[in-house]
Amino acid sequence: MEILNVQHLSKIYGKGENQVNALKDVSFTLEQGEFAAVVGESGSGKSTLLNCIGALDAPASGHICIAGKDLFSMKEEQRTIFRRRNIGFVFQSFQLIAELSVEENIMFPILLDYRKPDQAAVDEILEVLGLKDRRHHLPNQLSGGQQQRAAIGRALITRPKLILADEPTGNLDSKNSQDVVDLLVRASRHYQQTILMITHNNNLTVSADRVLRVSDGVLTDWGGNENEKLS
Numbered sequence: 001m002e003i004l005n006v007q008h009l010s011k012i013y014g015k016g017e018n019q020v021n022a023l024k025d026v027s028f029t030l031e032q033g034e035f036a037a038v039v040g041e042s043g044s045g046k047s048t049l050l051n052c053i054g055a056l057d058a059p060a061s062g063h064i065c066i067a068g069k070d071l072f073s074m075k076e077e078q079r080t081i082f083r084r085r086n087i088g089f090v091f092q093s094f095q096l097i098a099e100l101s102v103e104e105n106i107m108f109p110i111l112l113d114y115r116k117p118d119q120a121a122v123d124e125i126l127e128v129l130g131l132k133d134r135r136h137h138l139p140n141q142l143s144g145g146q147q148q149r150a151a152i153g154r155a156l157i158t159r160p161k162l163i164l165a166d167e168p169t170g171n172l173d174s175k176n177s178q179d180v181v182d183l184l185v186r187a188s189r190h191y192q193q194t195i196l197m198i199t200h201n202n203n204l205t206v207s208a209d210r211v212l213r214v215s216d217g218v219l220t221d222w223g224g225n226e227n228e229k230l231s
Helices: 046-053 076-086 102-112 117-127 145-154 174-192
Strands: 002-013 018-030 035-039 060-065 087-091 162-166 194-198 208-217 218-223
Touching: 002 046, 002 117, 018 046, 018 060, 018 194, 018 208, 018 218, 035 046, 035 145, 035 174, 046 087, 076 087, 076 194, 102 117, 102 145, 117 174, 117 218, 145 162, 145 174, 162 174, 174 194
Parallel strands: 035 194, 035 208, 087 162, 162 194
Antiparallel strands: 002 018, 002 060, 208 218
């Protein structure tokens, strides 16, 4: 089942001599359960791509469909609700709420949507992420790797169609970085989640089903298990 369909996506910043073509006619698709990594130099356009797919920024042209729904044909309020229910985000800086426990942070997207959390689903995520014994801890009582695992749990709890991970290992050491990527792979397999991850670390793309490279706003699909091409 096709989850993400990006067609002829372009993004332009500025005008005249200051104009920057951040994305140039980008097209690709992702299937349910697929784990894709996006690599590229700083300023290549990979973060712009993720922001457009997450409806955090509007493209200049093109279409982004998630589970058959065109994001930018929706009205703003409708798009906000759709994003909250269908897209999960994992950020480099974790962005956990300091006053809430691990369990409460994971449940927060459900509560934000005025729904009652399924305690069995919360317990399962805590188990999968190895956080059961940390469920009542505050973020400042956790290691960086544990905080990022809680952030992954928060992204998983709504069972979104698509998870977008923006440099999720950027603040972690090499061991915790690999652990976080392994957890994303496990989530992709266990929950059949479609995951699109930006990373500057080519070593972390080995676990991905596909590698997409962005260079000067142009996307190239390197396919799967072709990471040696990136070195």
